Amino acid sequence: MSKSKFKNPVVKWIDHRLPVFSFMDHELNHYPTPKNLNYFWNFGSLAGFALVTMIITGIVLSMNYTAHVDYAFDSVERIMRDVNHGWLIRYIHMNGASFFFIVVYIHIFRGLYYGSYKAPRELLWILGVLILLLMMATAFMGYVLPWGQMSFWGATVITNLFSAIPLVGESIVTWLWGGFSVDNSTLNRFFSLHFVLPFVIVGVVILHLIALHRFGSNNPIGIDVKGTQDTVPFSPYYTIKDLFGLSVFLSFFAAAVFFFPNFMGHPDNYIEANPMVTPAHIVPEWYFLPFYAILRAIPDKLGGVLFMFGAIAVLFILPWLDRSPVRSSQFRPIFKIFFWILLFDCILLGYLGAMPAEGIYVILSRIATAYYFFHFLILFPLLPYIEKTKPLPISISEPILGGGSAASAFAMREKK
Amino acid sequence: MPKNSKSKNDNEGKRDFLIISTYAMAGIGAASVAWPLIDQMNPAADTLALASTEVDLSSLEEGQAITVTWRGKPVFVRHRTPEEIKQAKEVSLDEMRHPETDEERVPNEKFIVLVGVCTHLGCVPLGQKSGDVKGQYGGWFCPCHGSHYDHSGRIRKGPAPTNLEVPSYKFLSDNIIKIG
Amino acid sequence: MIKRSSYFFSYNILKLCLSLVVICSSNFSFAAGEKISYPQLNWSFSGILGTFDRASQQRGLQVYKEVCSGCHGMRLLAYRNLKSIGYNDDEIKAFAAENSVNTINDDGEVVERPARPSDKFVSPYPNDKAARAANGGAYPPDLSLIIKARPDGANYLHALLTGYVDAPAEKKVPDGMYYNKYYSGNLIGMPQPLYDDGVEYADGTKATPYQMAKDVTAFLAWASEPEMEDRKRLGISVMLFLLLLSALSYFAMKQIWAPIKKQ
Numbered sequence: 001m002s003k004s005k006f007k008n009p010v011v012k013w014i015d016h017r018l019p020v021f022s023f024m025d026h027e028l029n030h031y032p033t034p035k036n037l038n039y040f041w042n043f044g045s046l047a048g049f050a051l052v053t054m055i056i057t058g059i060v061l062s063m064n065y066t067a068h069v070d071y072a073f074d075s076v077e078r079i080m081r082d083v084n085h086g087w088l089i090r091y092i093h094m095n096g097a098s099f100f101f102i103v104v105y106i107h108i109f110r111g112l113y114y115g116s117y118k119a120p121r122e123l124l125w126i127l128g129v130l131i132l133l134l135m136m137a138t139a140f141m142g143y144v145l146p147w148g149q150m151s152f153w154g155a156t157v158i159t160n161l162f163s164a165i166p167l168v169g170e171s172i173v174t175w176l177w178g179g180f181s182v183d184n185s186t187l188n189r190f191f192s193l194h195f196v197l198p199f200v201i202v203g204v205v206i207l208h209l210i211a212l213h214r215f216g217s218n219n220p221i222g223i224d225v226k227g228t229q230d231t232v233p234f235s236p237y238y239t240i241k242d243l244f245g246l247s248v249f250l251s252f253f254a255a256a257v258f259f260f261p262n263f264m265g266h267p268d269n270y271i272e273a274n275p276m277v278t279p280a281h282i283v284p285e286w287y288f289l290p291f292y293a294i295l296r297a298i299p300d301k302l303g304g305v306l307f308m309f310g311a312i313a314v315l316f317i318l319p320w321l322d323r324s325p326v327r328s329s330q331f332r333p334i335f336k337i338f339f340w341i342l343l344f345d346c347i348l349l350g351y352l353g354a355m356p357a358e359g360i361y362v363i364l365s366r367i368a369t370a371y372y373f374f375h376f377l378i379l380f381p382l383l384p385y386i387e388k389t390k391p392l393p394i395s396i397s398e399p400i401l402g403g404g405s406a407a408s409a410f411a412m413r414e415k416k
Numbered sequence: 417m418p419k420n421s422k423s424k425n426d427n428e429g430k431r432d433f434l435i436i437s438t439y440a441m442a443g444i445g446a447a448s449v450a451w452p453l454i455d456q457m458n459p460a461a462d463t464l465a466l467a468s469t470e471v472d473l474s475s476l477e478e479g480q481a482i483t484v485t486w487r488g489k490p491v492f493v494r495h496r497t498p499e500e501i502k503q504a505k506e507v508s509l510d511e512m513r514h515p516e517t518d519e520e521r522v523p524n525e526k527f528i529v530l531v532g533v534c535t536h537l538g539c540v541p542l543g544q545k546s547g548d549v550k551g552q553y554g555g556w557f558c559p560c561h562g563s564h565y566d567h568s569g570r571i572r573k574g575p576a577p578t579n580l581e582v583p584s585y586k587f588l589s590d591n592i593i594k595i596g
Numbered sequence: 597m598i599k600r601s602s603y604f605f606s607y608n609i610l611k612l613c614l615s616l617v618v619i620c621s622s623n624f625s626f627a628a629g630e631k632i633s634y635p636q637l638n639w640s641f642s643g644i645l646g647t648f649d650r651a652s653q654q655r656g657l658q659v660y661k662e663v664c665s666g667c668h669g670m671r672l673l674a675y676r677n678l679k680s681i682g683y684n685d686d687e688i689k690a691f692a693a694e695n696s697v698n699t700i701n702d703d704g705e706v707v708e709r710p711a712r713p714s715d716k717f718v719s720p721y722p723n724d725k726a727a728r729a730a731n732g733g734a735y736p737p738d739l740s741l742i743i744k745a746r747p748d749g750a751n752y753l754h755a756l757l758t759g760y761v762d763a764p765a766e767k768k769v770p771d772g773m774y775y776n777k778y779y780s781g782n783l784i785g786m787p788q789p790l791y792d793d794g795v796e797y798a799d800g801t802k803a804t805p806y807q808m809a810k811d812v813t814a815f816l817a818w819a820s821e822p823e824m825e826d827r828k829r830l831g832i833s834v835m836l837f838l839l840l841l842s843a844l845s846y847f848a849m850k851q852i853w854a855p856i857k858k859q
Contacts, residue, residue: 438841438844438847461676465674465676465713465714
């Protein structure tokens with residue numbers, strides 16, 4: 001403590017008074033990380049990267065965007081046509097939203113598979129679910145800003161959801177609209193909120209990271225780290241691995257931005273909003289489709305809304321629904337099968353959300369919705385009483401390495 | 417043994433090179449992303465398209481002035497009287513803060529074209545309308561901090577450091593100029 | 597054994613991602629409404645290396661000007677934009693000057709002046725209501741984004757323009773409506789716009805409806821995505837950079853992790 005680890009006198013001077021460098025060194029450099037993390041652990045840092053990308057491109061877009069019903073659509077097209085590199089920045093932002101959700105959904109399912117939500121990481125998980133909720137609100141309001149047909153009708157349909165709430169519903173909808181329908185006031189407040197919510201997300205992400213660093217990352221085996229032989233310092237081992245993951249992720253992202261920029265969008269959003277004409281078939285953005293399917297599966301307005309929000313609410317209490325002390329699915333043979341069923345169920349819901357609400361699709365939506373809640377509310381609590389888990393290894397080093405002669409990761413680094 | 421350690425050093429050199437070039441390349445990538453983000457703050461294509469404007473001077477009588485908008489700024493065009501031209505040409509350059517001859521500033525002596533922005537701190541000088549105060553030298557007068565300009569738009573008195581700017585323009589015909 | 601199961605996991609994820617992509621793409625074909633299949637043409641601008649065909653675009657501009665622009669506007673396009681399909685400044689100036697735009701003179705009166713290159717394409721109607729009124733209640737959509745605003749836009753538009761056939765006997769076609777085999781519902785408010793030699797091409801290309809539809813589609817595809825060529829060109833270099841960085845960082849990662857994996 002007495003002797004500073006920094007050689008640069010300016011750094012040393014600052015760090016003595018404001019230990020930001022010690023903090024970064026501790027949390028980003030020395031931070032001991034389980035050495036057996038697989039590539040699914042890349043998605044946390046990728047989500048962070050996506051958030052930063054969205055904020056930077058978003059700030060830049062807002063310098064050129066006009067939040068007014070008469071100008072919004074044209075100002076976006078001006079960005080696409082006249083602003084220098086505007087098309088690039090807008091396509092990054094537009095596709096970035098989709099890729100952010102892809103990354104976050106994989107991150108969530110990784111947590112589900114490896115039991116990352118279990119004690120002592122309950123708050124870490126809950127903060128993550130909160131981030132998901134904030135992301136959804138932000139993405140929804142962002143989609144309204146280009147003021148195309150899908151923007152307008154998406155806003156109309158989703159804000160109308162709140163009218164299902166008894167007593168206060170109608171007032172909430174009026175507040176959201178600031179008028180008698182989705183109009184200029186709505187666009188203005190959505191722009192304001194779309195701008196500010198990402199910074200709220202940053203705040204929650206910081207809490208998410210503080211909670212993460214309290215006990216460190218979970219790992220594919222799901223057992224606790226027993227000592228330094230089980231870990232490696234974050235840098236260089238995971239910095240380089242994250243860089244590799246980022247390069248691969250960016251390759252996919254760039255392919256979408258440069259060659260298929262509108263693949264995940266909807267053509268109708270290139271038609272300016274028209275409050276007099278609803279498009280024949282309106283669908284939300286793909287990342288909302290599973291929730292949209294649940295909404296439509298329930299033949300009751302309030303019920304649909306409750307179940308839709310319930311689908312996220314169950315995630316908040318997941319750490320207490322799952323009673324099994326074993327984290328990783330690798331040692332839970334039955335749970336593992338159901339995990340794949342749940343993933344299939346969610347993808348099926350996504351598919352059904354894009355289909356018209358009629359015939360076989362309605363029946364399938366109800367079955368898939370029923371399974372979703374069965375999985376969380378019944379299977380999770382009861383499975384531990386039935387399932388016989390496999391024996392857990394003694395430590396992270398044990399099963400792979402057959403005995404730990406390996407405090408040397410740190411030693412290697414010191415030598416350099 | 418020595419041979420062994422040499423090859424080990426070689427390997428380490430290779431290893432460092434690989435790692436350093438990887439991080440260097442990532443750094444280059446990050447740096448090149450900065451350009452589009454900065455470039456978007458440059459004037460957009462539609463803004464640049466408005467960067468030139470044409471003015472028809474045929475209805476401008478001697479002694480009259482018009483103000484046109486160019487790049488969001490006022491441009492003064494005044495049809496000078498022979499008296500004013502004479503004054504502008506005869507004055508000695510010695511007493512000027514920013515010595516320029518009238519010929520340098522006004523290619524067609526009848527029409528003077530100036531960016532109507534005071535070179536002090538950016539106010540718009542008076543002198544375009546017939547009732548305006550035109551300052552001690554009969555040209556333009558900036559009311560913000562009292563800069564006096566002459567018939568050639570040259571600073572003669574007051575805090576402004578340089579003469580009123582002459583935009584780039586050319587005569588497309590006898591009576592039509594293209595500014596920008 | 598642990599290793600194996602994680603491979604199994606990855607493999608399954610991959611499979612699921614692929615099926616997700618398939619599902620997504622099936623949505624899009626669904627979004628087109630009733631499944632009407634139309635011919636898939638070879639466009640010079642499709643594919644990741646595709647570029648626009650300048651000659652075809654210029655012929656397309658002629659078709660737009662002589663046929664479409666009577667009813668359809670292109671309000672997002674400026675005359676100056678025509679530079680990127682191969683016209684020079686003087687040609688653009690002359691082309692723009694054929695149209696006139698309203699402006700307010702110093703006396704506060706609305707007067708007309710010739711359009712300049714910096715002006716947007718002048719729309720045929722002063723507003724949407726006038727457009728509707730002049731077309732029996734049907735609104736001729738603005739064409740600036742039409743290719744992006746329709747699923748599979750280029751093929752759809754080409755099919756629509758060449759899809760006018762005699763209505764089957766059992767189908768009643770009301771007054772002011774026309775039968776088109778590719779239009780959703782088959783009844784369209786737009787009369788057949790393209791006939792043999794409807795325009796006279798300066799380069800001697802035979803002006804068949806098929807050719808004119810192809811040219812005007814090429815022109816409109818560019819109008820929808822004027823950035824496309826720049827985008828693809830930049831995309832190629834970015835992809836090469838990222839693939840190289842992926843390879844480099846992969847080997848760097850293997851190097852760094854080698855001592856840990858060896859233990």
